[in-house]
């Protein structure tokens with residue numbers, strides 16, 4: 001695992017965007033696994049700037065979602081499908097056919113989870129998976145005590161994650177769905193390169209446990225220690241509790 005410490009969130013976004021741009025220059029139709037939430041915004045903005053400056057051609061890139069809320073109506077602005085379309089697919093000028101994600105409104109959620117794992121494999125697997133980290137150490141929505149071998153499946157969000165994400169739902173925790181579909185930790189570990197970005201002091205404890213603690217399901221992000229090509233990009237605040 002390599003740990004890259006940068007000054008701030010904007011610098012983190014630039015470092016990760018450079019890594020994605022380098023991948024796409026070498027493999028134009030690479031499959032990029034994208035995270036949502038606040039953290040990856042600077043990455044998507046920096047990558048979009050590179051596209052607009054003609055520094056990289058992303059027109060053949062493919063995008064895969066990491067997770068999705070269960071039960072939000074189709075087209076809800078905070079469904080992760082909507083967020084990825086708005087923050088990644090549209091700014092990069094990609095078509096909707098370049099994008100894949102789990103179906104959070106499926107009548108048979110279990111079948112939707114199996115179908116998504118199969119679709120990822122059929123697409124050749126994820127080349128670079130961008131991850132954020134929850135304050136409780138989750139990756140994707142694999143909450144503490146998720147099996148390190150888990151596959152894409154339905155999970156119940158912890159109270160802490162619902163509190164953390166209420167800001168996307170007008171501050172009202174009751175509006176935050178209780179269930180999600182998430183790529184499992186085992187699924188995530190199959191990506192060829194994992195890039196975890198963490199910024200801000202509220203991530204410092206989780207980062208320290210993930211990077212320097214024992215590999216344990218109680219800290220799902222510690223599973224990155226098992227991966228042969230994992231990069232953790234942290235700003236100085238998120239790095240503040242590393243030894």
Ligand code: F6R
Nearest residue numbers: 035036037038039132133134140
């Ligand atoms: C989102 C996701 C989550 C977030 C994490 C951090 O697709 O998978 O693991 O990355 O909850 O969220 P932010 O970046 O909003 O602090």
